[in-house]
Every structure is written in C-alpha cells, then in structure tokens.
Amino acid sequence: MTQQVVPSAKRFARETPIGRKRRARKMAKVLAETHPDAHCELDFTTPLELAVATILSAQTTDVRVNQVTPTLFKRYVTAADYAAADRAEMEELLRPTGFFRAKTDSLIKLGHALLDKHDGVLPGKLDELVALPGIGRKTANVILGNAFGVPGLTVDTHFRRLTNRFGWVLEEDPVKIEFLVADLIEKRDWTMLSHRVIFHGRRVCHARKPACGACTLAAMCPSYGTGPTEPAAAAKLLKGPRARELAVAAGVDPELVPAAAVAAPEEP
Numbered sequence: 001m002t003q004q005v006v007p008s009a010k011r012f013a014r015e016t017p018i019g020r021k022r023r024a025r026k027m028a029k030v031l032a033e034t035h036p037d038a039h040c041e042l043d044f045t046t047p048l049e050l051a052v053a054t055i056l057s058a059q060t061t062d063v064r065v066n067q068v069t070p071t072l073f074k075r076y077v078t079a080a081d082y083a084a085a086d087r088a089e090m091e092e093l094l095r096p097t098g099f100f101r102a103k104t105d106s107l108i109k110l111g112h113a114l115l116d117k118h119d120g121v122l123p124g125k126l127d128e129l130v131a132l133p134g135i136g137r138k139t140a141n142v143i144l145g146n147a148f149g150v151p152g153l154t155v156d157t158h159f160r161r162l163t164n165r166f167g168w169v170l171e172e173d174p175v176k177i178e179f180l181v182a183d184l185i186e187k188r189d190w191t192m193l194s195h196r197v198i199f200h201g202r203r204v205c206h207a208r209k210p211a212c213g214a215c216t217l218a219a220m221c222p223s224y225g226t227g228p229t230e231p232a233a234a235a236k237l238l239k240g241p242r243a244r245e246l247a248v249a250a251g252v253d254p255e256l257v258p259a260a261a262v263a264a265p266e267e268p
C-alpha cells in the first residue's frame with residue numbers, strides 16, 4: 001500500500017477565501033477521522049481543577065501534570081484552600097512541573113481573586129477568566145471548551161505551527177490565528193478541532209520532521225514535502241499508541257512503523 005499524492009504547493013497559490021474555507025472544513029473532517037481518540041489530556045473533575053492543571057501545564061507535559069495533580073487536588077479542593085495555601089508546601093508539590101515558584105504564586109493569587117471577585121467560583125466567561133491571575137487567553141479557551149462546554153480554540157505551539165502549514169493562516173500571533181481559524185471552522189467544532197490539531201502535531205506533523213508521506217492530510221496540505229514523502233521514511237516518524245492505525249489511515253503499510261515509534265513519547 002502506498003499513498004499517491006500530487007506535490008501540491010502550486011495548487012493552493014490562487015485559492016479563494018471560500019476555497020480555503022471549504023478545504024479547511026474538509027481537513028477538519030479528515031482530522032476527526034484520523035484522531036478519534038483526541039481529547040483534553042489533562043485530568044480534572046471540576047472547572048477549578050482544570051484551571052489549575054492548565055496553569056501547571058506551562059513549559060511541561062500533560063503527563064507530568066497528571067502525575068502531580070492527584071495529590072494536589074486532594075490537598076486543595078476549593079478556592080479558599082488555594083488562597084490559604086502554605087507556599088513552601090505547595091512549591092514542594094509543584095516542583096516536578098518546573099517553574100514551581102511562579103506556579104505556586106499564580107495558584108495562591110488565583111484562590112484570592114476567586115474569593116474576592118467570584119465568591120470562590122470559577123467564572124465561565126472569557127473576559128472574566130482572562131482577568132484572573134495566571135489565566136491567559138489560551139488557558140481560558142481550554143477551560144471554556146472542556147469544563148463549560150463553550151466552544152473555544154486553543155492556540156498553542158502545535159496549533160500555530162499546523163494552521164500555518166495547512167495554509168489556513170499566514171500568521172504567528174495567537175490571538176489573530178484564533179480569529180482567522182474561527183472564521184474558517186464552525187463554532188460547534190472549535191474545541192474538538194483544537195484537540196485534533198494538537199494530536200496531529202504531537203503524532204504526525206512534528207516541528208522538525210513532519211511525517212508527510214504518512215499523513216492523512218497530504219493531498220490537501222500546501223506544506224506536503226516539508227518532511228519525508230517516502231512512505232517508509234515517513235512511517236518511522238509517526239508517534240504514539242496509534243502510530244500503526246495512523247499509517248493505515250494514510251494508506252501506508254503499518255508494518256513500516258517500527259515498534260519503537262508506537263512506544264515513543266509524543267511531542268509535548
């Protein structure tokens with residue numbers, strides 16, 4: 001099984017805005033089929049827990065955060081618990097996530113701000129969330145989309161890289177990217193699209209060597225050829241527990257995916 005893909009950059013040079021929107025929606029559909037397991041990888045049971053986990057996820061992996069949060073969430077349950085936290089004790093708990101002093105500071109300040117302005121309850125509105133300590137627009141959209149069911153686009157490093165490679169945007173500013181993609185994709189799909197793009201970035205379209213020759217989006221991607229297009233070379237670059245399924249979905253022989261690729265940690 002080999003994939004037939006026409007090298008494509010020229011095909012997209014004269015794309016109209018409506019053409020781009022149609023292509024973006026087709027790509028979003030293929031991403032949904034490619035990554036049926038896409039989800040928020042941070043463990044949480046309440047909006048406050050998700051806010052805390054998202055703050056902790058800065059400069060570290062979701063896996064690392066999930067190792068720390070079970071103990072943290074037992075010790076600190078309410079905004080008042082965070083506000084009254086013993087700084088040294090919390091720093092020790094957060095140490096494995098890196099930047100633990102700054103993160104401790106953010107969580108204590110978040111506890112105080114929630115008590116002062118929101119009766120200790122995390123608000124479910126973007127403007128109120130971004131006014132809280134430690135919560136920027138990206139974090140707010142993660143919280144809205146995953147804890148409140150309000151559609152949100154999460155523009156992280158993967159989302160920024162991939163939407164540029166997809167030719168959906170030609171832009172590095174996260175807020176501008178958010179608005180441009182919001183114009184291309186239906187609102188109800190924003191949250192899941194964010195997860196799927198991030199999964200694609202972690203497992204297929206890597207920063208350094210994207211697996212173009214084993215990518216389900218190849219025929220619709222102007223950046224096809226940024227990474228190896230030869231199936232055997234590309235299959236080796238797939239990562240994660242579904243690496244073989246990803247190869248099959250792209251029309252590539254799953255036997256070309258080495259066992260090490262399946263076991264390989266995904267990009268953070």
Ligand code: SF4
Pocket residue numbers: 165166204205206210211212213215216217218221222223224225226227
């Ligand atoms: S892996 Fe290659 S073809 Fe696939 S989305 Fe990334 S740049 Fe495009």
